[in-house]
Amino acid sequence: MTHEMTYSSELTIDLDALAANYRNLRDHVTPAQCGAVVKADAYGVGAMRVVPALYREGCRTFFVAQLCEAMELRDVVASDCTVVILNGLDPGAEDSCADQGFVPALNAPGALHRWRDTARRRRQRLPAALQFDTGMSRLGVDAAMAQALADDPSFAEEVELRLVMTHLASADEPDAMSNAAQLNRFEAMAALFPGVPRSIANSFGSALPRAFHNDVVRAGIALYGVPLPAGAAAIRPVVSLRARVLQTREIPAGTGVGYGLTYTAPDVRRLATLAIGYADGWPRALSNRGAACHNGVRLPIVGRVSMDSIMVDISALDAGALQEGDLVELIGPGQSLDQVAADAGTIAYEILTSLGRRHARSYLERGITTACIAGDVR
Ligand SMILES: *Cc1c(COP(=O)(O)O)cnc(C)c1O
Numbered sequence: 001m002t003h004e005m006t007y008s009s010e011l012t013i014d015l016d017a018l019a020a021n022y023r024n025l026r027d028h029v030t031p032a033q034c035g036a037v038v039k040a041d042a043y044g045v046g047a048m049r050v051v052p053a054l055y056r057e058g059c060r061t062f063f064v065a066q067l068c069e070a071m072e073l074r075d076v077v078a079s080d081c082t083v084v085i086l087n088g089l090d091p092g093a094e095d096s097c098a099d100q101g102f103v104p105a106l107n108a109p110g111a112l113h114r115w116r117d118t119a120r121r122r123r124q125r126l127p128a129a130l131q132f133d134t135g136m137s138r139l140g141v142d143a144a145m146a147q148a149l150a151d152d153p154s155f156a157e158e159v160e161l162r163l164v165m166t167h168l169a170s171a172d173e174p175d176a177m178s179n180a181a182q183l184n185r186f187e188a189m190a191a192l193f194p195g196v197p198r199s200i201a202n203s204f205g206s207a208l209p210r211a212f213h214n215d216v217v218r219a220g221i222a223l224y225g226v227p228l229p230a231g232a233a234a235i236r237p238v239v240s241l242r243a244r245v246l247q248t249r250e251i252p253a254g255t256g257v258g259y260g261l262t263y264t265a266p267d268v269r270r271l272a273t274l275a276i277g278y279a280d281g282w283p284r285a286l287s288n289r290g291a292a293c294h295n296g297v298r299l300p301i302v303g304r305v306s307m308d309s310i311m312v313d314i315s316a317l318d319a320g321a322l323q324e325g326d327l328v329e330l331i332g333p334g335q336s337l338d339q340v341a342a343d344a345g346t347i348a349y350e351i352l353t354s355l356g357r358r359h360a361r362s363y364l365e366r367g368i369t370t371a372c373i374a375g376d377v378r
Contacts, residue, residue, distance in 0.1 A: 007360030008275035009243040010327065013045050015053045015365040017236040018223055022057045024233035025219050029206050032213040035061030037202070037220035039069060039086065044281075044353045045224055045239065049363055051076045054223075063218050067093045070102045082162065084129050087139070094118040098126055103162050105129040107139040112149075119158035129163035130193070134185040135178055136169040143189055150192035161196045163216060164189070171204035171212075174229065183211060207232035226338060226348045239352065240332040241359065243276035243292075245322050246309060257311050258303025263288055265302075270315045272299070272322050276330060277308040281354035283344040286310075290343030293334030294322060 026034040036059050042050035051062060051073055062077060064070050065087045077083055082103055089097060089104045089111045097104055098118055106112045106128045119126040130149070133140035141149075149155045166186045170176035183200065190198050197215035203222035205212050207229050222228055225238035250270050257263040257271065274292060278284045287304040292312045299312040314322055322328065331337050341348045362371040 007244075008246075009241065009280060009359045011355060011359035011361045012240045012242075012369075013049070013361065013363050014236070014238050014240075015049060015363055016367065017225065017238045017364075018045075018050065019053055019057050021223050021225065021233070021235050021238070022054055022059060022219070024235065025203075025206055025217070025222060026058070028233040029201075029213045029217045032201075033061065033216045034059065034206075035063060035084075035199075035216050035218050036223060037063040037086075037218050038073070039063065039065035039220075040353045041069075043220065043224045043349065044355050046361065046363070047073055048076055049365075050223075053365065055081070061216060063220075066090075067097055067102065067104075070100065071096075074100065084163065088131075089115060095122075098122060098124065101127070103127045103129055105131045105139070105163075105165065106159075107131045107141070109141070109145065112141070112145075116155065116158045125158060125160050127160045127162050129165055129199075130161055130196075132164065132166045132186060132189045134166040134182040134189070136167055136182070138167065140166060143185070146189045146192055161193055163199055164193050164196050165199040165216075165218075168200060168202065168205055168212075171202055171208065174208060179208060179212070203228065221349055221352075224352060237332075237336065239337060239355075241276075241330040241355070242327040242332070243274045243280075243330055245324055245326045245328060246273045246275050247324060248272045248314065248322060256303075258287075259306060260304060262304055263302040269302075269313055270317075270319070271302065271311050272314045272328070274310050274312060274328055274330075275308065276310060277306045279307045279356070280358050281351070281356045282310065282330065283346065283351070283354070285344045285346070286340075290340060291335065293329045293332065296334050298334075299328070 036054045038047045038050055041047050061082045063084045063086055067085055070083045070085055084103045086105050088107045094114055131140035133142055168182055170178050199216040200214050201212045201217045203219050206217050222235050227235045251265050253265055253267045255265045276282045284305045286301055290301050292299045297316050299314050301310055302313050303311050337348045341351045362369050
């Protein structure tokens with residue numbers, strides 16, 4: 001079947017850069033293993049494409065947030081891989097999880113009891129990760145519960161612990177006192193389960209001292225192109241985004257622009273309307289903030305971001321430099337994902353996971369670009 005390749009905006013995902021990022025992270029943390037966090041459809045980038053690309057680089061541990069994400073990835077995760085479900089077990093999910101051999105992170109007492117009950121009922125020792133809350137107050141059992149489990153011989157008969165883990169509250173702040181405090185608490189709790197592999201670090205944790213790398217690093221955002229501090233693994237951008245010019249116009253001084261006329265041209269201006277809006281994950285917080293970019297020239301956003309379009313000031317370009325139908329850069333060499341996030345008052349994670357399905361996608365892999373029509377990411 002052939003698709004007519006028309007599109008208003010284009011998301012390009014460089015899987016070769018992703019693979020290089022994986023190799024650099026892996027080499028930086030070795031002898032620790034580098035696992036990959038592919039939750040939320042690999043941060044919106046497309047887990048069906050990301051998982052095989054990382055498998056080829058030797059990645060064998062994948063982390064998702066939910067059972068449904070693990071289910072969707074069944075066909076692309078090879079049998080020699082481990083899939084850890086970070087949010088653990090929803091009530092009623094126990095048998096599906098056990099049938100598939102997924103490894104739930106046991107975070108809370110209820111899930112722990114349900115998993116142990118399931119193991120007894122099925123007469124089967126079931127795999128799990130055990131998460132400790134070491135100070136973030138998000139997910140994980142406390143020290144007393146960890147001690148009780150370690151003291152209970154039937155726990156080890158029912159549950160085969162594959163990983164003990166915790167999550168850092170401030171991994172991106174290398175000087176935060178809380179990092180060392182969490183590491184100390186983690187080591188005390190992990191010592192209750194000798195021989196079980198340990199995991200603390202996310203992407204930014206890989207940039208912390210070696211004591212934080214432990215046995216398995218859980219790399220997410222760095223794989224998808226957000227740079228780490230100097231001295232850590234080198235990271236290449238993975239995602240670029242472009243949108244078409246729908247219309248250009250020249251407006252006289254005093255003309256209002258967009259919903260609410262929140263921008264008024266101080267003098268004569270040339271504008272372009274671009275085919276991207278908040279329904280495409282381009283945040284409405286970028287109204288009268290942030291920019292697009294064309295051949296290195298910054299094109300400030302003027303007026304409010306609409307659902308399907310934005311207006312940018314193209315007065316800095318030569319007349320005629322942008323025409324209807326041309327593609328303009330929103331994320332790329334002229335404007336990083338981190339810059340967009342900063343302009344919008346948020347983080348790259350939120351921009352990436354919001355980009356959504358309306359963009360046409362193309363994947364660059366082993367030097368070859370393949371296109372998918374908008375919405376069709378498989
Ligand atoms: C999302 C997540 C990660 C990955 O974090 P990054 O900052 O994207 O590297 C690692 N561990 C846990 C528990 C997570 O929830």
